[in-house]
Amino acid sequence: MRVRRWVRPRRRQIAGGRWIVTGASRGIGQALAECAAGRGARLLLVARSADRLERLAQQLAATAEVHYLAGDLTEPQFRQQIGDWVGKNWAGCDVLINNAGVGSYGPLAEAPESRLRAVMELDFFAPILLAQRLLPWLKQGRDPLIANIGSVLGYCAVPWKAEYCAAKAALRMAVDAWRAELAGSGVDVLLVSPSTVETSFFDHLAAGSHPPHKRRGASPQWIALQTLKAIEHRRSEVVLTWEARALVWVSRFFPALLRWANAVYARRCNRLHQP
Numbered sequence: 001m002r003v004r005r006w007v008r009p010r011r012r013q014i015a016g017g018r019w020i021v022t023g024a025s026r027g028i029g030q031a032l033a034e035c036a037a038g039r040g041a042r043l044l045l046v047a048r049s050a051d052r053l054e055r056l057a058q059q060l061a062a063t064a065e066v067h068y069l070a071g072d073l074t075e076p077q078f079r080q081q082i083g084d085w086v087g088k089n090w091a092g093c094d095v096l097i098n099n100a101g102v103g104s105y106g107p108l109a110e111a112p113e114s115r116l117r118a119v120m121e122l123d124f125f126a127p128i129l130l131a132q133r134l135l136p137w138l139k140q141g142r143d144p145l146i147a148n149i150g151s152v153l154g155y156c157a158v159p160w161k162a163e164y165c166a167a168k169a170a171l172r173m174a175v176d177a178w179r180a181e182l183a184g185s186g187v188d189v190l191l192v193s194p195s196t197v198e199t200s201f202f203d204h205l206a207a208g209s210h211p212p213h214k215r216r217g218a219s220p221q222w223i224a225l226q227t228l229k230a231i232e233h234r235r236s237e238v239v240l241t242w243e244a245r246a247l248v249w250v251s252r253f254f255p256a257l258l259r260w261a262n263a264v265y266a267r268r269c270n271r272l273h274q275p
């Protein structure tokens with residue numbers, strides 16, 4: 001008997017799945033790769049730093065099938081190379097995790113075009129264009145999913161991170177629409193939006209240097225664990241940490257309060273960075 005596409009097991013199976021994780025050379029992406037490898041996924045790791053990817057692939061090779069491709073996701077040729085690799089080696093893809101991302105810090109009035117474009121290229125265009133490129137292979141996949149790592153700042157804008165907020169908000173809107181468009185195709189779409197995470201994200205900004213955080217963020221391992229849970233449980237949208245959910249709630253129901261807090265924060269940023 002032919003099993004219809006919509007008759008699926010309640011939990012998405014991770015073991016044996018062909019997973020692509022972008023931004024896997026450090027931070028959340030590395031934790032996602034470690035977590036997925038531990039659960040038996042087959043992995044293709046993607047980032048620019050070949051040496052870091054090679055080290056991670058070697059470390060995970062004892063327990064999982066791990067490959068890597070090093071390159072810049074903002075370049076169309078590299079996205080094409082990933083598509084070609086998947087066609088040649090897997091002839092299908094089950095989970096694409098669009099995790100690679102970059103932040104920035106500085107007032108919008110002084111943002112050079114290069115900074116605005118660098119953030120939009122990696123945080124918005126690259127995940128959408130990579131997913132487009134891989135869509136034929138995802139459609140050949142088992143219970144396929146496009147999982148995207150967004151940010152709570154895609155729900156609530158804050159000063160001095162305008163283009164990052166804009167890119168993550170654009171990603172959120174696009175994947176929301178795409179989820180509906182893909183509903184009949186069997187390809188699911190997930191958006192995971194963390195708040196601050198303890199990675200070196202703030203040391204690799206497209207521009208600007210972020211002042212030190214007073215509050216500790218979540219660990220990348222915890223974010224990875226929650227993301228795998230969301231994948232397994234077929235969630236569509238997850239905002240991580242209760243503080244982040246509270247912030248989204250305040251921005252929705254008390255926007256004036258958020259505007260006030262943002263104005264205070266902007267004044268502080270301006271003071272901190274006065275010449």
Ligand SMILES: NC(=O)c1ccc[n+]([C@@H]2O[C@H](COP(=O)([O-])OP(=O)(O)OC[C@H]3O[C@@H](n4cnc5c(N)ncnc54)[C@H](OP(=O)(O)O)[C@@H]3O)[C@@H](O)[C@H]2O)c1
Nearest residue numbers: 023025026027028047048049072073100101196197199201
């Ligand atoms: N950390 C936070 O507080 C936080 C909070 C909310 C959301 N997020 C989101 O979580 C995701 C991961 O962030 P993270 O904290 O793990 O940051 P991270 O430690 O800076 O890692 C970013 C990853 O992206 C890769 N990458 C950067 N530019 C790339 C490019 N042009 N092409 C290919 N790969 C590239 C980096 O590797 P290479 O340098 O080797 O290319 C690295 O593996 C991002 O989407 C970020 O926006 C982070």
